Amino acid sequence: MKKAVITVVGKDSVGIIAKVCTYLAENNINILDISQTIVQEYFNMMMIVDFSKTEKEFLVAANELESIGENIGVIIKAQREDIFDMMHRI
16 A cells, blocks of 8 residues: 545635545545645645555645645645654654
């Protein structure tokens, strides 16, 4: 399994979750875990996903997600789980 961490942060608006999840479903990227909160008008979502069944290269998908974020006014970042873990190790 190739896991990744996707974060979405920005001003809340209608359709953020739908746009991200539609992209993931269309590209056969499975959501393993998801958490989202809204603090005042700010939206924050973190997802653990499985990239092992997609035909897209990780960097291509990460760039496309970033582009979706730009189009809807949020910041979307995707990181491989192993790199994310190394960056946040104490």
